[in-house]
Amino acid sequence: MISSIVFVVLLGAASWLFGRNILRIRRNILLGRDVAINDRKSERWAVMTRVALGQSKMMVRPIVGVLHIIVYAGFVIINIEVLEILIDGILGTHRVLSFMGGFYDFLIGSFECLALGVLLACVVFLIRREGLRVKRFWMKEMTGWPRSDASIILFTEIALMMAFLLMNAADFALQGMGQDHYITAGAFPISSVLAGLFDFHAIQPSSLILIERICWWFHIIGILAFLNYLVVSKHLHILLAFPNVWYSSLKPKTELANMERVTGEVKSMLDPAIAPPVASARKVEGVEMPERFGAKDVFDLNWKQLMDAMTCTECGRCSSVCPANLTGKLLSPRKIMMDTRDRLEEVGKVIDAKGKWEDDGKGLGSRITDEELWACTTCNACTEACPVNIDPVGIITDMRRYLVMEESKMPGSLTTMSTNMENNGAPWAFAQSDRLKWTE
Ligand code: SF4
Numbered sequence: 001m002i003s004s005i006v007f008v009v010l011l012g013a014a015s016w017l018f019g020r021n022i023l024r025i026r027r028n029i030l031l032g033r034d035v036a037i038n039d040r041k042s043e044r045w046a047v048m049t050r051v052a053l054g055q056s057k058m059m060v061r062p063i064v065g066v067l068h069i070i071v072y073a074g075f076v077i078i079n080i081e082v083l084e085i086l087i088d089g090i091l092g093t094h095r096v097l098s099f100m101g102g103f104y105d106f107l108i109g110s111f112e113c114l115a116l117g118v119l120l121a122c123v124v125f126l127i128r129r130e131g132l133r134v135k136r137f138w139m140k141e142m143t144g145w146p147r148s149d150a151s152i153i154l155f156t157e158i159a160l161m162m163a164f165l166l167m168n169a170a171d172f173a174l175q176g177m178g179q180d181h182y183i184t185a186g187a188f189p190i191s192s193v194l195a196g197l198f199d200f201h202a203i204q205p206s207s208l209i210l211i212e213r214i215c216w217w218f219h220i221i222g223i224l225a226f227l228n229y230l231v232v233s234k235h236l237h238i239l240l241a242f243p244n245v246w247y248s249s250l251k252p253k254t255e256l257a258n259m260e261r262v263t264g265e266v267k268s269m270l271d272p273a274i275a276p277p278v279a280s281a282r283k284v285e286g287v288e289m290p291e292r293f294g295a296k297d298v299f300d301l302n303w304k305q306l307m308d309a310m311t312c313t314e315c316g317r318c319s320s321v322c323p324a325n326l327t328g329k330l331l332s333p334r335k336i337m338m339d340t341r342d343r344l345e346e347v348g349k350v351i352d353a354k355g356k357w358e359d360d361g362k363g364l365g366s367r368i369t370d371e372e373l374w375a376c377t378t379c380n381a382c383t384e385a386c387p388v389n390i391d392p393v394g395i396i397t398d399m400r401r402y403l404v405m406e407e408s409k410m411p412g413s414l415t416t417m418s419t420n421m422e423n424n425g426a427p428w429a430f431a432q433s434d435r436l437k438w439t440e
């Protein structure tokens with residue numbers, strides 16, 4: 001009875017905290033400008049099924065891809081078993097779903113095989129990160145929290161899987177001893193080996209019950225803690241990858257989005273019958289936000305770009321194919337996404353603390369330098385490589401547009417080119433009248 005009450009209190013607190021953080025993340029994402037993305041729905045479902053569910057882009061590197069699929073499948077499928085833990089925890093029962101008979105045995109046996117797969121995959125991932133030091137995990141932006149975040153989650157998954165298997169091993173031994181409460185149910189292909197390895201059959205039943213209970217509580221508390229850790233870590237992609245891929249652009253990758261306001265201006269210049277667009281402001285968290293050309297802060301990006309930032313898994317596949325990064329430039333598309341996310345969270349914290357947005361004098365530019373922005377060739381290799389269809393290029397070009405159109409800031413070479421375009425109708429420093437001189 002007491003354990004059921006403790007369980008319900010823990011479950012309630014963890015669910016409340018998780019819900020509160022999810023609502024906060026949603027609020028932050030919606031700080032972005034509105035953009036309508038709901039066309040070609042059947043294509044979107046197909047892309048989501050292929051890229052998010054089928055993890056097609058992960059398979060570009062097949063060994064890692066398969067290991068990632070095992071971890072992902074483990075996360076989804078083993079959590080079906082959490083349903084039983086929840087019912088048992090609330091009602092004080094044990095293996096409540098065992099009435100399913102043979103199918104239950106099949107489920108528990110499969111969960112065990114998957115748990116072993118997840119455990120081994122996480123060990124391999126840890127070795128790659130910490131032992132082999134794969135370059136993209138050791139780039140400049142991957143110091144401090146981002147690096148420990150990945151390791152924390154891998155260690156947690158290993159610990160959770162160990163607890164699950166040990167819990168079953170103790171249960172298996174207790175079932176063999178005919179202990180009350182431990183009904184004969186389930187198949188234990190992995191944990192039965194563990195039980196033999198640790199000689200569980202020679203241990204006193206009371207000690208075995210203690211081991212089983214400790215593992216059971218560790219497993220469920222670990223899962224509830226993991227749930228709340230997700231929302232403050234890069235592992236949020238487990239939840240956001242699906243909507244993020246669904247809403248991703250279906251246009252050709254090299255097609256840059258036009259600025260509606262500028263398009264409107266050009267149309268009205270070409271056709272006097274079309275009225276020039278009027279600058280519009282919008283209210284965000286109690287504050288009037290002026291319409292800007294390009295992006296100075298997160299408010300100037302659209303909600304999809306902010307969702308991209310929150311979905312980034314920090315895998316670095318984008319940076320590992322970025323020609324600017326590969327040739328030693330400062331730009332790393334992963335860092336662009338991490339900086340955008342960090343700025344968004346910073347803004348969210350101000351809103352939480354003050355109840356409304358108060359300008360803190362910072363912006364995206366306080367994290368992302370002009371040098372990084374101008375190093376981008378807009379080749380879109382990063383967007384192509386991203387396993388969750390994130391588009392760093394849109395943010396980079398929007399920030400550049402702000403620099404050019406609102407701050408009149410651009411590298412000297414580009415200023416010369418723009419002046420030539422204006423004066424000569426071409427990027428070169430020759431008058432139009434001299435163009436054919438080379439033929440003489
Ligand atoms: S589009 Fe820019 S950021 Fe992306 S890979 Fe190309 S150069 Fe790098």
Ligand code: SF4
Nearest residue numbers: 312313315316318386
């Ligand atoms: S933008 Fe995509 S490819 Fe780049 S680090 Fe994030 S998830 Fe990985």
